[in-house]
Amino acid sequence: MYTKRLGRVGVVLVVFLISALLLTFWSSSTSTSKTGAYTAQPTDYTIHTTEDWPTYIDPAVGNDFSDSIALLNLYDSLVFPTVQGTVKPSLAVKWGLSKNGLVYTFTLRHGVKFHNGDELTGEDVAFSMERLLTIKQGFAYLFSPYVKNAKATGKYTVVITLKKSFGPFISALPRLYILNKRTVMAHIVKPGTYGAFGDYATKWLLTHDAGSGPYTVQKYNVISDLLAAKFAKYWGGWSPNAPNFFEESASSQPASEYAAFATRDLDITDELLPLETYQSMAKLTGATVVTFLNGHNLNIMLHTKKPPTDDVHFRKALAYVFDYNAVISSIYPGSVQSKGPVPATLLGFDPNLFHYHTNLQKAKAELAQSKYANKLDQYPVTLSWCAEAPAEEKVALLFQANAAEIGIKVQITKKPFGSMEADATNIKTTPNASIVFVAPDYPEAGAMLSVRYSSASAGSWEQCEWLQNSAIDKMINDALATADQAARLKKYYAIQAKIVDLCPTIWVMDQAEKRAYQSAYVDWPVGDAIKAGKTAVGSSVMGYNLYAHDMKVYPQKRAELLSGS
C-alpha cells in the first residue's frame, strides 16, 4: 500500500527532526560535563560587557556611552580622569599654562608605543587635535569653541593654544584620544570630504583603531560587537590576571542578557536593565550587583517653547506634582533625588540649592496661575521615553498618573533612542516632555550646564528644553572662561539658581548606576570598592568605570562555578 509508504516518509522526516534536536541536546550536555583537569585557554581571560548600540570607535566620531567605553580602552589621552573628579598624568607627564590662560604646554611620556610599534610623539597629538577639529564630530564640540591650534614643538612636547580662556580645559582633555598619524595617513581614501586629507581615514577607522591604548581591535561587527585584544607592549604594563580580551556587545532583551550572565558568558552587564533583572542576577552564585552614583542624572526635559509647557507655572506645577520618592524607592532604588541640574558628585554642585519636592497644594496653586489652567483638555502633554531603557516606562507612567491628579493629560510614546534624537533636532517635533539620562563629558558642573542649557546645544537629545535664554548663555560662557577654580565654581552656583527658578526640567534623580558582575572571578575596581564597604562613587566621566586594563579575571574560578552549577 502506497499510503503506508507515504506514512513511512512522514515518520522518517519527523524522526529526523526530533533526532536532530536530541543530538543537539546530547552534544551540549556532554560538552559541559567535561570537567576534570581544567586548563585556562587564553580566550578565557576575557571581559565581556554590553552597552547600547551602535558604537562608533573613531575618536572623531564617537561620543556616547558605548563609544566612550570603546575609545578609552583602545586609545590613550594626555590625562586620565580620577574618581575624585580631578585628572592624573597619562600620555602627558606634566603641563603648564601661560599667564594669559591661553597657551598650554605638555611634556609627553617617552617610549609610548602605538599598536603597530611606532613611538607616540608630539606630532601625533597635534595631528589628532587637528583631525578632530576638522571632522567636527564626536567630542569636537568640547574643543572647537576654544582651541585655536595644536603644534608639536619637539619630539616630546606639544603646545595647545586657545582662542579664549576655558577654565575646565584640562578636565575635558581625556576626550582627546591620540591617533597614530602615520597609520591614519596610510589609510586615507581620496577624494573625500576633507580636501587634501581625503576622507581622513574615517572609513578605515570605523572598524579599526590607530591607538596606543591597552587594547587593540581584533574584530569589529558594526551592528553588534567589538572584540579587542590586549596590547602586550602597553606602556602602562600589565598585571598577571589582566583580561586578554575586552568584548563590548550590543544590549539585548533582558531575558537574553540574564541567560548570558547566568551561563557566565557575560561578565559585566550594562546599566540599562530593569530592576527585576538585576534582582534575579543578584541571586546567582558568585554574582554581585553594584550600585554607585556615577554623576549621571535622569531628567524629564520640558519643552519651554511649545504649549502648554512654555508656561513656567505649568512647568512648576508638573515639578511639584511629580512623586520623586516613588522613583527612588520603587523604580531606581539607591538613587537620590536631584537637587537641580548638576549631579551632586560633580565639582561645582551647589549643595544649598532650592529644589522642588512633591506637594499637591503647591502644584495646584502653580497650575491655577498658568494660562492653560482652564483649558487643560485642549493641551495634552506629549512625552517620549527611550525604548532601550525599559525602566523609563515606569517613570513615564508615574508622570502620567501624577499629572492626572491635577487634570493634566499626558500622551506617552515609546521611542528608540535614534528616533528621540531625531525628534529633538527640530523645535516642532520635540515633544513637551522627554525622559533622558544625561552624563557630563568632564567632571565639572560647567560640563552639565553648557551641554544642557546653553543655546548652542538646543535641539540636541541633551537639551529638549529649547531654553534659548541669552542671559544664561552669557553666564555660562563667563563661568567657563574663568581660569580660577574657586571663582568659577561660584559662578556655577549662580547659574544653577537661575535655571532652577525657570524650571525647564523636572530633575528626577542622580542615578545610582547598577551593573551586575561576576564578582567570583572578576576583580573590578568599582565593584571591589563597594564590596570593601567604601563610598559608592564611580568615575563621573562617561565610560571610565569600564577601563578593562584595571580589571582582573580568574578563569579557574569561573570554571569551578560552571562545573558546580
Added chain:
Amino acid sequence: MEIFLDSIKNSIYKFSRNKVSIIGFFMVAMVIIVAIFAPLLAPYPKAAGAFIDFSNASKPPSRAHFFGTDVVGRDILSRVMFAFRGALIMGLGVIAAIVPFGVLVGLFAGYYYGTWIDTVVMRITDIFVTLPALLLALAVASFGRPSLFNSMMAVAFAWWPFYARLTYSMASSVRNETFVKAAQTIGAHKAHIIFKEILPNCLAPIFTKMALEIGWVILVGATLSFVGLGEQPPTAALGTMVSDGAQYLPAQWWISLFPALAICFMILAFNLLGDGVKSMLSTEVL
C-alpha cells in the same frame, strides 16, 4: 423567499456540521463580548489606563489577580480584556477598509480586462506583492507618530492589493459568462454590469478570504506593536504587553505569557471561524 431561507438554513447546517468552526464561533463571540463590555467585566478597569500601584507590582497570578500584575502594579487580566479592543479594531477595521477598496480596484481592472487600465492597475498591485506584507507594513508604520491608527494604515497600505488581485481574477473570468454578455447586448449600464452582474459572483471567495485573514491581520498588528509601532501606553496593546513583559523574563513570566496566549487565542478563534465560513461558502459558490 423560501429558497432564500433554505439556503441560509443550508449554510448554517454546513457551518454547524464542522465542530471546530462552532468552537471558533464561540471563541470569537467571547472575544467580542469581552472587548465591548471590558469596563464592566474587567476586575480592575482602572488598570487599563494611567494607573500605578507600586505596592502591588509584579505579583504572580493569584485569586485577586488571575493573570498577575505587571511591573507598575496593573492587573494583567484587565489589561488583556481592554487590549482585545485594539486588536479587534485592527483586525476588523483593516479588513473593512481594504476590502471595498481592493474589490473596487479589482472589479474595474477585471471589467476592463486587456485594456491599459487593466495593465496599469495590475502592474501596480504586482509591485506591492513583491514584498511580504509584514515587511512593507513595518517600513510604512515607522514613519509618523506610532499609534493604532497609523499601524492600521500601514497594514492596509500593504494588504489591499491582495483583494484587488483576487477580485480581478474572478471578475476577468466572470465577464465572459453568457449572462454578462447578455446584459451588455441589451445595453445595460456599465455600473449595472459591474455591481449587479459581476460583483455578486465574486463575493463568495472574497468573504472566505476575509474570514480567513482577520486572524492574519491581527497577527501583523501584534507584530507591529511588539516592535513599538502600534498603540502607545498606557493603552493596553497585546503586542506591546508581550514585548515589555519579555524584559522581565524569566522571573516574571506571567507579564508576557498571558498577553501572548491572548494573541494566540484571538488568532486561533478567527482562524477556526474562517475555516467554518470557508466550508460553508465553498459549496455555495457552485
Added chain:
Amino acid sequence: MSLPSWLAKRLGEAVIVLVGLSILLFCITRILPGDPARIALGPRVPESAVEDLRKQMNLDKPLPTQYFLWVKGVLRGDFGMSLLSRRAVVTDIKAYFPATLEEVILAAILQFAGGIGLGILAAKYADTWLDGIVRVVAYLGIATPSFVWGIVLLLLLGYWIPILPIQGRISPNVTPPPHITGMFTVDSLLTGKLGVLWDSLKHLILPALALALAPMSQAARLLRSSMCDDMEADHVYAMRAYGVPENRILTKYLARLAFIPAISVMSLDAGSLFASAFVVESVFNFPGLSRFGMQAILNKDLNSIAGILLLVGVLFVLIIILADLIVAYLDPRTRLQQRG
C-alpha cells in the same frame, strides 16, 4: 511555451515589477520627516559638516534627480551610505546577508521537512488520535506569531533546559571559518572545520525554529487536507474500479496533486521568512541583515531601508518564479502558462 522563452518572459516581467518596487521604496523612504543628514550627525556638529554630508548623499538635489542618481548607483551595486553604520549599505548587506540567508535556508528546510512529514502522517492516520494531535499542533502553530515562538524557545531551550546558545552566530571562543560565502555553516564545511560547523548550526537552530514553526504548521495542514480530499475523489475511485494498482494511483495522481497547491503556498511562506526574521533576529540578537533592517527601520536610516527591502523583493520574486517552475515540472497541465 518553451522553457527558455517562458523564463525570459517571467524575468522580463520581474525586472519591470522591481523597477516599480524601487520607485515605491524610494518614495516611502524620502517622505520621511526630518533631515536625515542632521539626524545622522547629531546636534553638536556644525551646519557646514551637515551640508557636506547632504551633498555627499545627494539630499540637496530635487527628488527626481535623487531617484535617478539612486537608481544609477543601485545598478552599479551602490545603495548609498547607511546613516546607522556610517558606511556603504552594500558593505552592510555583504556583511550581514549571509547570516540571514543561512538562517532562512535552515528555517525553510525545517518548514518543508516538518510540514511534509507531519502532513503525510496526519493524512495517513486521518481521523485517529495522531491526526488529532497534528491538527491541534498545526492550529496552534499558525496562531502563534513568530516573536512569541522566539520568546518561548528562548525560555525553554535557552534558559529552562539550557542546551542551545541564545545569542549571536557563533560562540565567543570559536574562531569563525575563513570567509568564502560568509555563511558560517557552508564555509566551515568547505574548510573541513566540523567543530565550527556544529557551533554555528547550534546558534542557528533556535532562530530558524522560531521562524519555521508557523509556516511548517501551515504546510502540514494544507497537505493533510488536500491529500484527504483527493483520496475520496471520484477519479480515484474510478481508477480503483478499473484495477489500476493502488501504488500507481497514489504516486501518479494523489501525491502529485496534493503537492502542487501546497508548493506555491509553501514557497510564498518561505519567502516571507525574510520578513519574520526582522522580528525574530532581534529577539535572539542574531547579527543578520534582518536585525540590521529592523534597526534601520526604527532609526529611519533611509538608504539601508530601501536597499534591504529591494533585496528582499528580488529574492521574493525569484522564489515565486522558482516555485512556478517546480509546479510546472510536477503538473504538466500548467505547461508554464503566463501568470495573472
